[in-house]
Amino acid sequence: MAAWVKGGATDADTAIGAAVSLLAKARAPVIAGLSADVAAIRAAYDLAGRIGASIDTAGAVGTYAELGALSRVGAITSTPAEAVGRADAVLVVGAAPWRTALVKRLSETKPVRGRAAGADRALLALGAGADGAKAASSYPAEDGLAEAVAELRAYAKGHLAGDTPQAKLVAQLTAAQYGVLLYDPAELGELGVEMLQAFAMELNETTRCFTLAISGPDQDRAVVPVAAWMTGQAPRSGFGRRVPEHDPWRFDVARQVAAGEVDAVIWLAALPVERPDWLASVPSVALVAEAEASLADVVIAVGRPGRDLGGVLWNEQRAALTYWPASAPTDLPSAASVLGTLRERLVTAGAASRSEPAC
Amino acid sequence: MSTLTLRAAPPERLDFLNINPLALSRLSQAEAERLEVGTTRTGVRLGDCFSVALDGSDTLTIEGSHERLDRVGATLSEGAIRVTGDVGQRLGAGMAGGSLTVTGHAGPYAGAGATGGTITIEGDAGDHAGGAVYAAKAGLDGATLIIRGTAGAHLGDRMRRGLILAGRAGAYAGSRMIAGTLAALSVGDHPGYGMRRGTLLVGSHGRLSPTFVETGTHDLVFLKLLAKSLRGLSAEHAALLDRPLRRYSGDLATIAKGEIWVAS
Numbered sequence: 001m002a003a004w005v006k007g008g009a010t011d012a013d014t015a016i017g018a019a020v021s022l023l024a025k026a027r028a029p030v031i032a033g034l035s036a037d038v039a040a041i042r043a044a045y046d047l048a049g050r051i052g053a054s055i056d057t058a059g060a061v062g063t064y065a066e067l068g069a070l071s072r073v074g075a076i077t078s079t080p081a082e083a084v085g086r087a088d089a090v091l092v093v094g095a096a097p098w099r100t101a102l103v104k105r106l107s108e109t110k111p112v113r114g115r116a117a118g119a120d121r122a123l124l125a126l127g128a129g130a131d132g133a134k135a136a137s138s139y140p141a142e143d144g145l146a147e148a149v150a151e152l153r154a155y156a157k158g159h160l161a162g163d164t165p166q167a168k169l170v171a172q173l174t175a176a177q178y179g180v181l182l183y184d185p186a187e188l189g190e191l192g193v194e195m196l197q198a199f200a201m202e203l204n205e206t207t208r209c210f211t212l213a214i215s216g217p218d219q220d221r222a223v224v225p226v227a228a229w230m231t232g233q234a235p236r237s238g239f240g241r242r243v244p245e246h247d248p249w250r251f252d253v254a255r256q257v258a259a260g261e262v263d264a265v266i267w268l269a270a271l272p273v274e275r276p277d278w279l280a281s282v283p284s285v286a287l288v289a290e291a292e293a294s295l296a297d298v299v300i301a302v303g304r305p306g307r308d309l310g311g312v313l314w315n316e317q318r319a320a321l322t323y324w325p326a327s328a329p330t331d332l333p334s335a336a337s338v339l340g341t342l343r344e345r346l347v348t349a350g351a352a353s354r355s356e357p358a359c
Numbered sequence: 360m361s362t363l364t365l366r367a368a369p370p371e372r373l374d375f376l377n378i379n380p381l382a383l384s385r386l387s388q389a390e391a392e393r394l395e396v397g398t399t400r401t402g403v404r405l406g407d408c409f410s411v412a413l414d415g416s417d418t419l420t421i422e423g424s425h426e427r428l429d430r431v432g433a434t435l436s437e438g439a440i441r442v443t444g445d446v447g448q449r450l451g452a453g454m455a456g457g458s459l460t461v462t463g464h465a466g467p468y469a470g471a472g473a474t475g476g477t478i479t480i481e482g483d484a485g486d487h488a489g490g491a492v493y494a495a496k497a498g499l500d501g502a503t504l505i506i507r508g509t510a511g512a513h514l515g516d517r518m519r520r521g522l523i524l525a526g527r528a529g530a531y532a533g534s535r536m537i538a539g540t541l542a543a544l545s546v547g548d549h550p551g552y553g554m555r556r557g558t559l560l561v562g563s564h565g566r567l568s569p570t571f572v573e574t575g576t577h578d579l580v581f582l583k584l585l586a587k588s589l590r591g592l593s594a595e596h597a598a599l600l601d602r603p604l605r606r607y608s609g610d611l612a613t614i615a616k617g618e619i620w621v622a623s
Contacts, residue, residue, distance in 0.1 A: 027370065027371060027399050027400070027401045028371060028399040028400075051400065052399060052400025064493075067493075068493060068494075071493065071494035072494075072517075143566060144548075144549070146549070146552065147549060147552075147568050147569070147570075150552065150553065150568060150570050150610065150612040151568075151569055151570055151612070153612040153613075154570045154610075154611040154612045157611070157612070159570075159611035159612070159615060160569075160570070160611055191531065191534060191535070191552055191553060194535070194553070195553060195612060198612070198613075199612075234493075238398070239400075240371075240397075240398050240399040240400050241397075241398060241402075242400075245398075246493070247493075248493050249448055249467055249468070250372065250398075250429070250448065259427075261371065261372060261427075
């Protein structure tokens, strides 16, 4: 297996040994990224529990915009397959969803199931910019998406009225048999997501309408249920005091690095995600599929689930966790097995003890 | 007056949930020094970072504080805490009574879920001051929060009861407000976003959402009562009510029982 320590190619044992010595002396380690299969995410939580690390994910901004709104007002959601099969009106909120394959599919097909079967599908745009050229009707939302969604909700409630583009959008959604509000939580933000959910509930007074959040290349949709069944909490938990503590502000790894609170990071990206800028500024171990020597202090190449080896991943289409067999099997180790080895070695090495003069 | 004096910058975030005058009054010096305040696996005890001087009284002074001190005065129910310096997140979170004063700046979520007492921040406050933490039902819930400097974004997010005074505030002040009163000399864009009920009193504001409608000028008894209650806390804020006021009603996206008073 391919491994590097400080940029120099080495064997697996040496790399694991270097990772163990880096983590063993860490006061506040972090396991970040978590773009991997379910077995690796489980192994990451297990390791975090043993070494008192905290956890953060690659797509945490969007995940917490979703979870924050969900925890307060709930959500009324659909799946991509249902949207493609049933929706006769789709409001695309913001610019990001227009770049997904789902919008292309929605624009090229018609509903085939349910009350709207056989009808035409109207694509509507809110704040899409140039991306939303295909939309049947649109409203630019120049003063922010969250504000524009609030306006739509005010029209749906009947608190605002008039012959405006917003009134037309709401009328089209109200007239639809099965409406879908498609959005990117990271782009819309927690306040906007909460407002959008309330807007969907408002539309459900007269017709059927659901929200559908697009997900990024990260595996946050898999991390949320795994974190829930392993800790009872959302992803950003820390195990410094032995019990899992959930604190989305304290365990934001970018904030922790900027504040100098982190002294070791494990970057887990068995599926490729964008590498964060802060990774270079902290002692790090990278478990990645697309490995390169300069990525971190210790780099260990792991198999990519669904390609090099099988694994359970988030299935965007079915909106469920499903098993993906290896399409081109290799002998690269799984991220879960590397994390398991690290855990065993760190447990026998003994965790860091209390430093006598702490200050 | 008991005193904790910081000797050096803490090596990790400290949790001061259990450090209050009532808890310390029952402990000996050695017991207090052994209290766990660290948050990592290495851990820190109170005596590691602070010189402890106890006298069993109901006032506590924290000298030379640091932005890594979280939850200072959280769940305080009686007595007073005075902090000379900065504090971290969740200052006075869930506080039920007493008085809490910080001479420096505070981190985010100051006064989250506080049901009673008075929190005074003489410097600036971070985002979500008087706001709700993740999954909490409400932000400030009956306490009085005074920020002499600048507050960040989302001031009073989801606040439910009580009073917030701030010098300047960032965007989304009073967002998702359930009830209560928030007064600021100026606020940023989108004040009162998604507010249900509650009162905002502002000297000036950034962009106001079109889901707020002007309802004219009014001469209400309520405003005189508000002026009276503000006068004891901040003459500057009470003076806003002497100026001609325009009233906006909203947020029309919700039940729209909130109001923003803008002094002109």
